[in-house]
Amino acid sequence: MTTFRFIVERGPQDLILAGEEALLESVSNGAPPILRFVIFDPTAVLIGYHQAVEQEVNIEEVKKRGWDIGRRPTGGGAIIMGKEQLGWEIYAEASHLGYTPEEAIRRGAEGVIKTLEKLGIKANFRPKNDVEVNGRKISGIGAFSQGKYIAVTGTILVDFDAEAMVSVLRLTSEKLRDKLAKDFRDRLTWVNRELGNNVEMSQIISLAKQSFEESLNVKLEDSTYTEDEKRLISELRMKYSSPDWIYNLRKSLEGDIKYIEKKFQGGLIKLQVKMAGDKMIEAVLITGDFFIEPRRAIYDLEARLKWSRVEDIEREIKDWYKGVKIIGITADDLINLFKEVLSK
Template sequence: MRLVRLGAVGAATSQAVYHALARRMTPQSQDTVVLCSPAQPYLCLGYHQTYGQVIHRAEAARRGLPVIRRRVGGGLTYLDSQQLFYQFVFHHSRLPPVPKRLYARLLAAPVAALNQLGCPATLEGMNEIEVNHRRIAGIGGGRVEEASVVVGNILLDFPADIMAALWPCPFPAFARLAAQALDKRVTTLRKEGLQASMEKVEATLAASLAPALGRPVAPGELTPEEWETVREEEQALTDPEFLELHGEGETPPLTELKISARAYIHARQIPAPGKDLWAALLVKEGVIEQIEWEPLEEKKKGEKADLAALTQAWLGRPLVAWKKEG
């Protein structure tokens, strides 16, 4: 197994490397682990996501964030220089075909590295790396031609407020709750009180690979031919047509947003005295944990919905009850 440590690389390169290795994969190819860190911030769409449905285009443009689409799964990610980006590119025949087993084998290394760094990380919900029930990494994977790919990142720091501002939230209360929830449910090495440098995190993960995967690791570099394919992939993954793969233009705003393996935010509209209300619901393991209200147009002057009473009535109840009664 080859370990390629690229250090800081451009946004498109950070995604193109594993696509290139996957494209060139044959049964005779070396399995490769790539470690790198994006030199500048960018957004990355999951393969099946629709651009306008998950990214606030104007906000992304205002911040000058490049957008890239990957060919593997998972949701929208914000990547920057405060994340160690790890990429497993193996021939599919050398990994279990079942995602649960595949994730367990490959993610054992980042989990071990985090523990060595002092974070009690565990693998939850098949593919979420968590520390005390808070996500510390984003994960995506897929079959790309003959390769099985799993990518993820270790967060040294993470700007939850910027990420939340980039979602096309349906109303301000939803955005507020999303930002709060993200900040609460996502942790970083810094939040855990660790001031580890990128070099230390990378070295710790590199040292965890052989024992976790049970295979020897040899340091290596990309060949000129592989770099050539990387350059092709950089073009392909940022091609405007590929970015708009599942539909162009604006799409209906979000009504559901995943925060972690257990926590989602749902948007619901309900009739109420005086005003119709939008509710942003933080739902943890199916139970409504927090509500933020967004009043709409007044139906009849003077009538007011008792938001405190509505909140008390719904907190702690299952979301399915809202679906029936709300």
């Protein structure tokens, strides 16, 4: 039976997110595979790799609460992670997790489902990347890869404050705020809500450790970081705390912008297009909570379409799409989205 290292980390977002990148690199360089549980302290609003902070987050409200803002190295949407949410992460060769990001996500979901079953909560996997209880999401999961190695990261909502979540999102009105708070309560659930009482985080960690051992069919051995991992995490903390990474990696276009957003099976896409006349595209920004491999491929599409003719969009997208994989979003979906926004 394969042995995985097991670590529990508690700390600020830059420490934990630096660990996500460092551990995948370390395992891909020969370090033993690892399962890590994380607790964010202080609370942090985390956006996905492909999102723009100013589109997703009420920055002033986050600062008022004394929370952090961070950008994950994975796709997906904005989430709150604090002392009442348990994060879990697996770093291993793809063969341990089913070879593809989709299968790795399912394997991770099995660990969450078993954890909830031990608590008396019946849950199931909901494609593309959620675990649900009676139709309500209790865990979101993401994955990113490096060669033949995969990182799978996810959450277990132990407790949740819908009003707090809504207060730190970008919203247009108080009326919408009230509606979204109710919507979150309808769409999400959490362990304490399902059980009707509060469960200690230490109990969740113990049960989750057992459950992931079973679902991954591995032995988990309490461990620490290697010296190389400690060094790399320390170096990467500068990146994950820097404004350039958090705020400027994906930044809204300025000027006269055509804008559209649309929900697909694979996630929400927010598309901004800046035109130079009627037939020429000056710049494009594609953000959202989608997952794509390779992770930086969306930059390649934006570069392809910069200073391109409108009539070339379909050809450029189809050619680009041959080398990428977006879960739940087709080339035609993207082409039709461009057509729709350019018709405005």
